[in-house]
Amino acid sequence: MTFLNSLISGLSLGSVYAIIALGYTMVYGISKMLNFAHGDVIMVGGYVSFCLTMYVGMNGWIALLIAMVVCTLLGIIIERLAYRPLRGTGSLAVLITAIGVSYFLQNAALLIWGANPRVFTSLFNGMDTMHAAGGQLTITPESLFTIIANIVIMIVLTLFVSRTKAGKAMRAVSEDNGAAQLMGINVNQSISLTFAIGSGLAAVAGVLMCSAYPVLMPTTGAMPGIKAFTAAVFGGIGSIPGAMIGGLILGIIEIFSRAYISTELSDAIVFACLIIVLLVKPTGLLGKKVSEKV
Amino acid sequence: MKNKKWTKFFVVALSCMMVFAMTACGGGSDSGSSEEGDAAAVLHLGGVGPLTGPAALYGTAVKNGAQLAVDEINAANPDGLQLAWDMQDDEHDAEKSVNAYNKLVDDGMQILVGTVTTAPCTAVAAEAYEDRMFALTPSASGPAVTEGNDNVFQLCFSDPNQGIASADYIKENFGDKTVGVIYNNADNYSSGIYDKFKSEYEAGGKKLAAEEAFSDDANADFTAQLNSMKNAGVDLIFLPIYYTPASNIMTQANKMGYEPTFFGVDGMDGILDLEGFDTSLAEGVMLLTPFTPYSEDEEVQKFVKAYEDAYGETPIQFAADAYDCVYAVYDAFQKTGLDASASYDEICEAMIGVFTGGDFKASGLTADEMQWEASGEVNKTPKVCVIEDGKYVEQ
Amino acid sequence: MADKLFKAIGVRNLKGAVKGSEYRKEALISYGILIIGYILLQGGAAAGLIGHNLQGQFVPICVYVSLAISLNLVVGISGELSLGHAGFMAVGAFTGIVVTRVLEGSIAFAPLRLILALIVSAIMASIAGFIIGIPILGLRGDYLAIVTLAFGEIVRNFMNVLYFGLDEKGHLMFAFNHTIDGIDNSQRIITGAIGATGVTKTATFTGAALLTALTLFIVLNLKNSMQGRAIMSIRDNRIAGESIGLNVKKYKLMAFVISAALAGMAGCMFGQNYSTLAPVKFNFNTSVLILVFVVLGGIGNIWGGMIAAALLTVLPEALRQFSDYRMLTYAVVLIVVMICTYNPTIKSRVTAFIDRIKPKKKDKGKAGKKAGKEVA
DSSP: HHHHHHHHHHHHHOOOHHHHHHHHHHHHEEEEOOOTTHHHHHHHHHHHHIIIIIOOOOOOHHHHHHHHHHHHHHHHHHIIIIIIGTTSSHHHHHHHHHHHHHHHHHHHHHHHHHOOOOOOOTTTTTTEEEEETTTEEEEHHHHHHHHHHHHHHHHHHHHHHHHSHHHHHHHHHHHHHHHHHHOOOOOOHHHHHHHHHHHHHHHHHEEEEEEEOOOOOOOTTTTHHHHHHHHHHHHTTTTTHHHHHHEEEEEEEEHHHHIIITTHHHHHHHHHHHHHHHHHHHOOOOOOOOOHHH | OOOHHHHHHHHHHHHHHHHHHHHHHHHHHHHHHHHHOOOOOEEEEOOOOEESSHHHHHHHHHHHHHOOOOHHHHHHHHSOOEEEEEEOOOOOOHHHHHHHHHHHHTOOEEEEEESHHHHHHHHHHHHHHHHOEEEESOOOGGGGTTOOOOEEEHHHHHHHHHHHHHHHHHHHHHHTOEEEEETTTOHHHHHHHHHHHHHHHHTTTTTOOOEEEOOOOOOOHHHHHHHHHHHOOOOOOEEEEEEEHHHHHHHHHHHOOOOOEEOGGGGGGGHHHHHHHHGGGGOEEEEEEOTTOOOHHHHHHHHHHHHHHHHHSOOHHHHHHHHHHHHHHHHHHHHHHHOOOOOHHHHHHHHHHHSSSSOOOBBOSSSSEEEOOTTEEOOOOOEEEEETTTTTEEO | OOHHHHOOOOHOOOTOTTTTTHHHHHHHHHHHHHHHHHHHHHHHHHTOOOOHHHHHHHHHHHHHHHHHHHHHIIISSSSSOOOOHHHHHHHHHHHHHHHHHTTTOOOOHHHHHHHHHHHHHHHHHHHHHHHHHHHHHOOHHHHHHHHHHHHHHHHOOOOOOOOEOOOOTSSSEEESSSSSTTGGGEEEEEEGEEEEEEOOOOOOOOHHHHHHHHHHHHHHHHTTTTHHHHHHHHHHHHHHHHHHHHHHHHHHHHHHHHHHHHHHHHHHHHTTTTBBBBGGEEEEHHHHHHHHHHHHTOTTOHHHHHHHHHHHHHHHHGGGGGGGGGGHHHHHHHHHHHHHHHOHHHHHHHHHHHHHHHHHHGGHHHHHHHHHHHHH
């Protein structure tokens, strides 16, 4: 039973990582930058949703939609103000700027919402936990919905990227920026759209994560951000199915090493697995192998 | 190569900015010292603690609690000794903490009320020992804070004492329960209590059924730890952790349908005022704490009301500790018979004399008649409280 | 005279080295910054012009400057992104603390203890660099970055469960995942996540400045050697480097291990400057902070990194007047400085501006130089 219980919490945690990792992976795919501020957008999504339900008394689902809108706008603004001026200057400069943005969001949140942590009201409050096998196996509505949300998002996003015009434009830009521009694709728009989608998903991830693990603080997004980044690399950064697989595997390894090996060393085990995977497959599980041109 | 010119230009620009900032800084401290000249009877208290970062909650509480006490003292006796209070941020980092302490020394601090958290406090305590700056920490409870430093005193109980007191209480009152522990192994406070708790609890031949750790991340998934407790048949979980992760653990346990008794330490105080937390989950939680905002004590009620009016929040134990610290320092300073213009090392020796003299007793919100040992530890007894109907009830 | 001085500080005017004078200039500026900085700070402190706050930061400034120099060896000279520099720093810091503590009984002279600790720290950190470097240096770009990040986190996690202590006879003992039984508090050296407490401080400003000088000496000399040029040619074009018979892995590993050893020494100095040290100090944020120094100072530009490290260490302190808005201001400054330094439009405008305000005398040389650049 421990095995099944751990598997379910692993899948649920992994789904949260996967949704966050999508934001990393899409942004990396299109602009070749590591957006370390992504984790903090999750935190903003959580706070916005919290404030709307708690102070305005809004329904959780409507609050989620508004949080998505706010985060989408935030993503576009961040891209426009902080990242676009540095486009084409090498990934390192943008990486540092992203870290600056991350500090900014954390400290702005501290000033706006204060240092006291909040406890997030679950989106699925009122739904009962399911029990099976004589009460031994528990499935919380949070884990169930997180796993479902992950699958739905993955399918919709894959369809979007492969079937729609905007999605194809995004793929073209990530394949070859210059050529895409010559074909009449608006590169700026495509990149803005990527940030918008990634940040909107971050709001979803924030609400789902805070529903399951309810503590909300200005630093809430930092650690899941790093883990999700790891997940994105695990699966092959730039690949959408890779983000999903990477996230799920990472979540499962984390929970299983806590359950069976050591709670103190679970993070070390997760990162060690990452190193091993990259040694065997240097571009992640589903990453494209880039051949070097002479 | 253009790059280089670039770097040069911006390094110069940045340097200019820094110089500007520094001079502005210097200007600020100058005006501070001239103020000192006008009113001679101002005693400068300094505080160091996390005002940003993940531990910001505790530093902010100390800042506000101390401010309240300072304002009260100043208002009560406008012609007598006045206090000035300056709190600097250390981001819960030893290095930054030493910087903040040094900044306060530069600004004319005479007594240190701090620092708030244990690890930074240990670093600052060593500096304060060398400088001969008297320090009374409201909340840094690790034993390393006072070890070897004759001028550093604690107002909270030390971690080992809490661990021992908790173990004794559990052994005495819950002898038949199977006990497990979840602690934060990346936190000084939590590991400190856990170590002593374990050795004291297991001293009588009993065994802890399960011990699980987590590292710092308050927002983590605790199902693995909780499942391990459940499988070991644990029906009392000792949580030597702060209330933020504790609220997370209780929520997750509830979702799993697992209902053990939770036993906390003073860091658990604050859980009832956590915005958004379903307090019914904390029903039956026991904790050892020196302060609760629900106490019927008149002084406490006055303090809680003033705090809520000023800051819009219910004070946590850290605020009460800081409040008591300021009063203890104020009372002790008056016993020294020194003038507020005395240098900090003079004050330090005189204050050590008062604190270890044997007849100095400080009363406050967190205890009546606190006395200090020469080692720096305080003598006070923790109260055991149980949460019933969303309120603390003293046992 | 000048040549002798250069030789003394290890800058050879190599025959056939095309950029010989550039190296010379770089060395001159780097050592100049260090020496002038040291004299100004030391003199200012002696004259009572510098407050406690800045004096307390002398050693950390030197440490961060050393770290920036050593990371520049990997990021700038070898061209690999590393996000785990704090891991090596951690190895060095805790090694240093254990070594000085063990020697405390037998060697009374603190600087000697410090030197021995620095040596052992460098060895331990280079072993760590070697172990992690061998498998991962085949990875490219961002994948290498994530592995170094993972390494840094693993080190920190292991430090959280590592215990060191001395037994009754003064022998060193260590344990994993639990406290060592039978050792009383005063004999504990490192206690898991609580880290080290009660460290006898041996770091001094002069010592730290000498360490910075040593770091600078090693990195500049390496950059100016045959190996250094090999490393840089691999950075600029790996395939070309391979095709002329350079052992790519060997040179990359060399840069990585030397950088790790230097970071270990800097970490050791850092650990010796505070009476307590917890593993949490060496988290991802610290690695990133060092990377920020390097990028802000200009990737590969040694002295730029030095200045950036010194300024950014002091900046949060200088911003204390903003009180609650301090860290927010810091973030804004960081973003604005990054955009201003790297944005192509602003860049060309300011270059034009500098050219305009420069005295005409230099114009001739400038024009000549510019023409030269275009050809290049």
